[in-house]
Amino acid sequence: MSMVIKRYIPIVILAAIAFFMAGDTLLLEPVLNDLASSGRSAVTIIGSFAVILSVVMLSRLHVRRIQRKTTVVESSVLLTCMWVTIIWGLYRFAVEGVSPAAEATVQSIFYGIVSPGDSTIYSILAFFIAAAAYRAFRARSLEATLLLAAGVLVMLGKAPIGASIWLPLVDIQNWIMLVPNMAGSRVIIMSAIIATIALYIRIIFGYERGWMGRGE
Amino acid sequence: MNGGGWGVASETKSLYTKLQEIDVRYVYLLIWIVVSIPILWPIGLPPGVISEETTRLYQYIDNLPQRSIIVMIDDTGPAAAAECHSGEIAVLYHCMMKGLRVLFYASRTDAVPFIDDAMMKVLGKTSDQPDYGKLYVNLGYIPQGEIGLAGLAANIFFKSVDAYGKDTETMNFFADLPTKTARDWSLVIYYGASNVDWVVRQVTDPYGCPTAGGVAAVLASRIYPYCWDRVIGFLTGLAGSAQYEVLVKRPGEAAAGMDAQSLGHLAIIIMIVLGNIGYFASRRKIPRGG
Numbered sequence: 001m002s003m004v005i006k007r008y009i010p011i012v013i014l015a016a017i018a019f020f021m022a023g024d025t026l027l028l029e030p031v032l033n034d035l036a037s038s039g040r041s042a043v044t045i046i047g048s049f050a051v052i053l054s055v056v057m058l059s060r061l062h063v064r065r066i067q068r069k070t071t072v073v074e075s076s077v078l079l080t081c082m083w084v085t086i087i088w089g090l091y092r093f094a095v096e097g098v099s100p101a102a103e104a105t106v107q108s109i110f111y112g113i114v115s116p117g118d119s120t121i122y123s124i125l126a127f128f129i130a131a132a133a134y135r136a137f138r139a140r141s142l143e144a145t146l147l148l149a150a151g152v153l154v155m156l157g158k159a160p161i162g163a164s165i166w167l168p169l170v171d172i173q174n175w176i177m178l179v180p181n182m183a184g185s186r187v188i189i190m191s192a193i194i195a196t197i198a199l200y201i202r203i204i205f206g207y208e209r210g211w212m213g214r215g216e
Numbered sequence: 217m218n219g220g221g222w223g224v225a226s227e228t229k230s231l232y233t234k235l236q237e238i239d240v241r242y243v244y245l246l247i248w249i250v251v252s253i254p255i256l257w258p259i260g261l262p263p264g265v266i267s268e269e270t271t272r273l274y275q276y277i278d279n280l281p282q283r284s285i286i287v288m289i290d291d292t293g294p295a296a297a298a299e300c301h302s303g304e305i306a307v308l309y310h311c312m313m314k315g316l317r318v319l320f321y322a323s324r325t326d327a328v329p330f331i332d333d334a335m336m337k338v339l340g341k342t343s344d345q346p347d348y349g350k351l352y353v354n355l356g357y358i359p360q361g362e363i364g365l366a367g368l369a370a371n372i373f374f375k376s377v378d379a380y381g382k383d384t385e386t387m388n389f390f391a392d393l394p395t396k397t398a399r400d401w402s403l404v405i406y407y408g409a410s411n412v413d414w415v416v417r418q419v420t421d422p423y424g425c426p427t428a429g430g431v432a433a434v435l436a437s438r439i440y441p442y443c444w445d446r447v448i449g450f451l452t453g454l455a456g457s458a459q460y461e462v463l464v465k466r467p468g469e470a471a472a473g474m475d476a477q478s479l480g481h482l483a484i485i486i487m488i489v490l491g492n493i494g495y496f497a498s499r500r501k502i503p504r505g506g
Contacts, residue, residue: 025422033370039368041374046490047359051325099380102332102342110329115294118326122295131240131249134487140496148492152485157453158433160264161478170265177440186441189413 011206018204085109150176233495243487250483254475261475263462268457273449276403277307281316284402289415290320291328291408296432300407301330302470303430303457307405308338310464317389321355323364328357328379343471349387358444362414369398369419384432398423405430411438414444430457
């Protein structure tokens with residue numbers, strides 16, 4: 001009985017939902033379409049609760065780290081920032097009716113701390129990309145030479161200065177993106193989609209059970 | 217003796233070897249200089265050629281009749297916003313000038329403030345703007361990415377309240393929509409550093425509404441496979457945003473960043489060329505069979 005509950009019922013539920021959603025895509029049946037719409041709403045609501053769950057999990061993780069004195073300063077800063085933002089936003093919403101999207105302090109925290117911090121971390125990539133390109137882009141073989149030439153031409157063609165250096169660079173760049181790149185990307189996308197369909201069919205018919213969390 | 221009694225050949229590196237082994241800190245310094253200086257003191261390099269993908273998006277929006285609906289999906293965190301947000305502002309400005317309706321929503325939590333920011337920069341206000349609810353609606357955050365979009369495409373009232381807690385069903389914006397689905401939309405524009413394939417899958421294929429994008433430059437190569445029947449045009453990173461700013465005659469942050477991008481690209485190419493000169497020259501010096 002336990003095996004039936006653990007193994008077969010999840011597969012039956014999944015298969016039923018999969019056929020149901022496929023039916024919604026293929027058929028114009030108002031009752032079916034409305035039910036599918038409700039199903040999608042349910043998923044987004046569950047997704048919203050996942051945010052709450054992630055806050056709880058993150059808090060637990062960092063409280064544990066503080067207790068074990070591993071990353072006391074970092075974890076304390078993270079927890080303080082997160083909970084001050086949450087409590088202040090909720091307080092303003094509950095007491096004064098200000099929507100979190102329009103809350104001035106929360107916006108200040110976002111624009112003053114989150115946004116510059118995230119942008120800075122991302123922009124550091126420019127240094128690594130430059131250093132990696134300098135070290136690794138060597139014309140050691142025919143393939144590497146082709147990659148190097150395409151990379152340099154696209155980089156120059158995409159930057160505004162490329163047209164000033166040599167106008168046809170823009171056309172060459174366009175050709176690389178619209179012909180070889182497009183052909184290669186389409187092959188990859190189509191292969192990935194065929195593989196995904198095959199995977200979904202295996203999941204729906206119960207051949208693939210890794211998603212049930214037992215690694216089978 | 218050096219080497220604890222062992223003879224150590226004192227090897228002096230040739231210029232070509234040195235060219236291949238420049239300390240990365242100098243590379244970092246070079247990039248820092250060529251990116252920072254034009255931002256602080258713009259040097260006014262030529263703006264370059266406006267790309268086909270930018271022109272197509274501009275022309276498509278420009279030819280839309282008044283009050284057509286454009287849906288803008290914000291999937292930009294602060295990192296990607298550096299490239300995409302200026303483009304969103306320029307497109308919103310274009311929509312405002314054309315009298316188009318714009319429906320915003322964010323598919324990730326940290327993209328929500330960027331919708332407000334775009335509205336503030338173009339419209340001057342957000343929910344208290346006089347045309348809010350008639351020409352502009354901000355739905356705020358819709359979770360679960362693709363499923364959220366599928367829900368919105370199937371039913372425009374998928375989210376019953378907007379980002380400011382107002383009831384969407386009473387808004388004039390939606391009053392004359394015949395199907396209340398994505399069939400009523402004229403264009404959906406994705407801003408972010410993910411891919412547009414999920415938008416094509418959920419909106420363009422089932423409902424026939426074309427897709428466009430304002431995407432991080434690194435993503436551009438993954439959009440070309442959908443051109444030009446599914447994706448009618450897109451902005452490639454900061455350069456695409458700058459081009460759109462030029463087209464709508466409203467130069468902003470993206471146009472200001474073009475000097476830095478040009479010099480940055482040039483510096484990287486020079487470093488690559490130097491490295492390869494060193495590589496080939498040092499290879500030529502190695503005797504055959506050696």
